[in-house]
Amino acid sequence: MDIRSQISMVFHLDKCIGCHTCSVACKNIWTDRKGAEYMWWNNVETKPGTGYPGKWEDQEIYRGGWEKKNGKVRLKGAGKRRGLTNIFYNPNLPVIDDYYEPFTYKYLDLIEAPQGDVQPTARPVSLITGEPIDIKMGPNWDDDLSGTLDYGRNDPNLQNLTQAEQEVMFQLEKMAFFYLPRICNHCLNPACVASCPSGAIYKRGEDGVVLINQEVCRAWRMCVTACPYKKSYYNWHAGKSEKCILCFPRLEAGLAPACMHSCVGRIRYLGVLLYDADKIKDTVHLDDQELVDAHRDMILDPFDENVIREAKKNGIADSTIHAAQFSPVYKYVKEWKLALPLHAEFRTLPMLFYVPPLLPVMASLKQVDNTEDSKKMNPIAKYWDDNWLYDTSTKELFGSLDQVRFPLKYLANMFSIGDEEKIKDKWKKLMAVRIHRRRKTVGDVSDEKANEVLKAAGLTEEQADGIFYLTALAKFEDRFVIPPAHREQAIEMLDFTGDVKGSTGFGFKSKPKRGI
Amino acid sequence: MEILNNFFLIALPYIALALFLVGSIYRYTHKGYKVSSLSSQFLEGRRLFYGAVPFHWGVFFLFFGHLIAVLFPRGVLAWNSQPVRLMILEISAFIFGISMLIGLINLFIRRYTTPRLKYVTNKMDLVIYILLITQTAFGLWIAYNFRWGSSWFSTLLTPYIYSIFKLQPDISAVSLLPWAVKIHIIIAFTIVAIIPFSRLIHFLVYPLNYLWRPYQQIRWNWGRKSVRSPKTAWSLHRPKNN
Numbered sequence: 239m240d241i242r243s244q245i246s247m248v249f250h251l252d253k254c255i256g257c258h259t260c261s262v263a264c265k266n267i268w269t270d271r272k273g274a275e276y277m278w279w280n281n282v283e284t285k286p287g288t289g290y291p292g293k294w295e296d297q298e299i300y301r302g303g304w305e306k307k308n309g310k311v312r313l314k315g316a317g318k319r320r321g322l323t324n325i326f327y328n329p330n331l332p333v334i335d336d337y338y339e340p341f342t343y344k345y346l347d348l349i350e351a352p353q354g355d356v357q358p359t360a361r362p363v364s365l366i367t368g369e370p371i372d373i374k375m376g377p378n379w380d381d382d383l384s385g386t387l388d389y390g391r392n393d394p395n396l397q398n399l400t401q402a403e404q405e406v407m408f409q410l411e412k413m414a415f416f417y418l419p420r421i422c423n424h425c426l427n428p429a430c431v432a433s434c435p436s437g438a439i440y441k442r443g444e445d446g447v448v449l450i451n452q453e454v455c456r457a458w459r460m461c462v463t464a465c466p467y468k469k470s471y472y473n474w475h476a477g478k479s480e481k482c483i484l485c486f487p488r489l490e491a492g493l494a495p496a497c498m499h500s501c502v503g504r505i506r507y508l509g510v511l512l513y514d515a516d517k518i519k520d521t522v523h524l525d526d527q528e529l530v531d532a533h534r535d536m537i538l539d540p541f542d543e544n545v546i547r548e549a550k551k552n553g554i555a556d557s558t559i560h561a562a563q564f565s566p567v568y569k570y571v572k573e574w575k576l577a578l579p580l581h582a583e584f585r586t587l588p589m590l591f592y593v594p595p596l597l598p599v600m601a602s603l604k605q606v607d608n609t610e611d612s613k614k615m616n617p618i619a620k621y622w623d624d625n626w627l628y629d630t631s632t633k634e635l636f637g638s639l640d641q642v643r644f645p646l647k648y649l650a651n652m653f654s655i656g657d658e659e660k661i662k663d664k665w666k667k668l669m670a671v672r673i674h675r676r677r678k679t680v681g682d683v684s685d686e687k688a689n690e691v692l693k694a695a696g697l698t699e700e701q702a703d704g705i706f707y708l709t710a711l712a713k714f715e716d717r718f719v720i721p722p723a724h725r726e727q728a729i730e731m732l733d734f735t736g737d738v739k740g741s742t743g744f745g746f747k748s749k750p751k752r753g754i
Numbered sequence: 755m756e757i758l759n760n761f762f763l764i765a766l767p768y769i770a771l772a773l774f775l776v777g778s779i780y781r782y783t784h785k786g787y788k789v790s791s792l793s794s795q796f797l798e799g800r801r802l803f804y805g806a807v808p809f810h811w812g813v814f815f816l817f818f819g820h821l822i823a824v825l826f827p828r829g830v831l832a833w834n835s836q837p838v839r840l841m842i843l844e845i846s847a848f849i850f851g852i853s854m855l856i857g858l859i860n861l862f863i864r865r866y867t868t869p870r871l872k873y874v875t876n877k878m879d880l881v882i883y884i885l886l887i888t889q890t891a892f893g894l895w896i897a898y899n900f901r902w903g904s905s906w907f908s909t910l911l912t913p914y915i916y917s918i919f920k921l922q923p924d925i926s927a928v929s930l931l932p933w934a935v936k937i938h939i940i941i942a943f944t945i946v947a948i949i950p951f952s953r954l955i956h957f958l959v960y961p962l963n964y965l966w967r968p969y970q971q972i973r974w975n976w977g978r979k980s981v982r983s984p985k986t987a988w989s990l991h992r993p994k995n996n
Contacts, residue, residue, distance in 0.1 A: 318964060325960075326810035333799040334870075366797070366870050432969035435961035443974035456790040456959050474874060477792040553978030 240515040241538065241549040243558050243721070244426065244446035245484065245508065246589035247498070248570040248577045249419055250709060252596050252668070253505040256417035258282050258378065260497035260506075264421075267496050268483070273475025275340035275365045278377055279482035280497040282419045286393040286407065286648065287380040289418075291336040294468040295581065296394040301330040303429050303466030303584030304522065311522050311585060316433035316464040325435065330463045334474070338375035340365035366474075383415050390415075395651040403645045414644045416595040418652075419505070421497060422469040422482035423580070423588030424448050426513065426536070427522050430481070433464030438479075444558075445510075445723070446589065447484045455479055466584035490723035498718065507708070509565030509719040510558055511572075511589070512538045512549055522585045526655045529582050536587075537572045540565070561721035566708055567591065574697075574705055576664055578653040594649050594661055596668040663696075667705070670695035674702040759929045762940050767918050770947035777950025778958060791956035794865075794874050801864045809857025812850040816893075819847055820907075824915050827908035834905050843904050848897050855890045862887065878952045885948075889941045896934055911939075 264280040283289040297303055301315025313320070315330040343360035351358035364371040380389035386408060396404055407413070424441075428448050431439045438454035439461055441447070450461070450470070457477045461470040470481045485495035493499065498506040513536045521532045538545045540562035549559055562568065570577040570593065577591035646658045654660035670691045677688040692702055708716060782789055795802050823830050834840040862883045865871050897903050910927050917924040928939070949955055 322964060327803050327806045328795060331795055331799060334797055366873060427970070431971055435964040437963060437967055437971060440971040440973045443972045443978065453786045456956065456961065457793045458961065459793060459795065472796045474796045477790055553976065
């Protein structure tokens with residue numbers, strides 16, 4: 239057993255309201271620079287949609303991630319042989335137009351334009367050339383299903399869905415969508431690290447954050463190809479690749495990453511997981527249907543004495559083990575088995591987990607004869623007179639699961655490599671928690687029924703209350719359990735303080751030498 | 755004439771080699787951030803293929819061809835002792851030269867006709883294009899007019915290069931060569947001289963290390979096996995990374 243600790247995340251998609259505050263927080267701190275304008279280390283996509291860069295999930299186009307062929311797992315579009323022979327020209331590199339050409343507006347023209355017969359306008363100009371451009375694409379171009387004909391319908395996750403199922407998804411009155419916020423997954427088997435010819439990318443041992451050393455990066459751009467999530471970006475101005483750093487300077491100071499701190503919907507959870515690094519190799523070699531479960535099996539119980547002993551042997555600090563025991567991520571992923579990795583079939587073992595969204599399916603839409611019901615209603619109350627019932631009732635247990643507005647297969651393609659049962663299992667749990675809480679707060683659900691639902695979902699009452707607490711009430715300290723980084727020790731490791739004692743002042747790393 | 759010969763064939767090589775050595779080491783150690791070529795594939799990814807690929811493969815084989823003639827002149831002469839083998843060598847070298855020239859011209863046109871690339875192009879890029887295109891053109895001209903280059907290179911130029919490295923420059927034979935060959939030599943040393951001041955630096959950091967390193971890289975701030983052990987004074991185990 240080779241126990242390591244990893245800072246990992248859970249995003250609760252039911253809670254995401256698609257406000258992009260996370261993206262803006264990240265942009266303001268990290269990517270508001272020349273050459274980085276187009277980068278969104280954190281971005282929020284509307285699903286169904288093609289995402290950013292366009293159709294990033296389709297690895298037949300971008301050739302990212304790992305592929306299993308004849309029992310061997312290797313990088314799909316990079317690697318030692320491919321990487322070094324394609325080093326003169328990377329055939330699978332996305333270009334700027336796959337993302338979008340960054341632009342701004344000539345706002346000053348609104349103020350400084352000379353007097354004339356027409357209103358001054360702020361023309362869009364490219365942030366690369368400075369020339370006026372015709373904007374063809376932008377971040378979140380397909381936000382909230384805008385332009386669905388071009389974007390939503392080209393979503394790679396729609397594969398395996400029948401034409402009829404797709405038609406249902408895109409019928410105007412039945413349309414449903416959800417948001418998918420994405421950052422770097424800080425994978426356990428990162429394709430970007432494996433693809434970097436210069437060896438500039440590495441995973442930090444202590445917390446698992448994947449970083450690019452800007453001094454060593456030689457701009458071979460293989461990581462951009464290799465990352466199946468397209469979360470490594472090439473800075474065309476600096477000639478370096480850049481990626482999400484999980485705000486490690488903030489983490490080391492005990493602060494939550496900016497995207498998580500600013501999250502309005504409070505959908506984000508961050509905590510430590512202990513995992514067995516010896517299992518990585520076996521896990522990535524498993525077949526698709528076993529992959530998701532095996533990924534979760536790598537995560538170890540931080541309360542297990544054996545695990546604690548082994549963790550200590552491996553130099554994991556007591557404070558980190560303590561943080562792992564209170565990790566909200568551990569609860570969501572391992573204890574409640576509610577969260578799933580995004581596109582586990584890329585075999586990078588992503589350490590960002592998602593609670594699949596229930597809301598688009600919670601209600602089903604059916605045509606009923608509701609004349610009797612409407613008579614009973616208060617005459618002032620509004621009701622739909624077109625006989626379409628937006629049914630949110632709990633009359634039938636999990637009844638709406640069988641008539642979902644949102645095809646199960648679609649979510650299964652994203653979160654469980656096509657296994658619909660896994661998504662259904664999560665949905666049952668999410669609904670069971672709701673029914674259980676309805677019993678407690680509204681009281682129109684009988685104990686018998688609520689218990690039956692909990693049993694069917696495989697939850698105890700305490701677990702259901704725990705899920706409710708962490709989902710709905712959790713405070714800042716519950717959502718972000720950040721272990722101390724012990725930077726004081728690390729700094730002493732990097733610079734031996736005795737060497738420089740008495741010779742340097744505040745702010746100097748080298749001796750402040752003076753000329754004549 | 756003698757002054758010119760002395761300058762271009764003795765002084766220039768030494769200046770070039772000194773600049774190359776000192777400049778490259780300085781840039782690597784002090785300007786590590788800039789030791790790479792500023793790739794423009796991200797801004798224009800289609801036409802680059804028709805330039806970068808023929809150019810790089812051409813220059814790759816020709817560079818090692820010249821290097822082999824310098825390192826193993828006898829081997830090259832022995833290989834050339836049969837006309838068929840000589841022809842194979844000369845023709846393949848000529849094809850690589852043409853591939854390089856076509857690649858360079860494509861790259862040149864691409865860089866100066868794509869509007870976006872203006873913003874990632876500097877003056878040194880133009881200098882490099884001119885030098886490389888001229889050099890390749892002269893190389894092809896020499897290969898065509900003064901046959902067979904691979905043989906007389908080994909007998910004439912290899913001793914000259916050795917004499918430079920032995921610090922006893924002997925230009926008696928080289929100074930009698932046609933002017934086209936001399937220009938080829940002069941431009942070659944000029945290119946060597948500007949390597950540290952241009953994007954050409956990137957060929958020095960070709961990532962051969964990638965071949966034998968493990969795919970995944972983990973870095974620890976401390977020795978994790980010893981950090982908790984009371985027997986080791988862990989502050990003495992200073993990390994190797996960073």
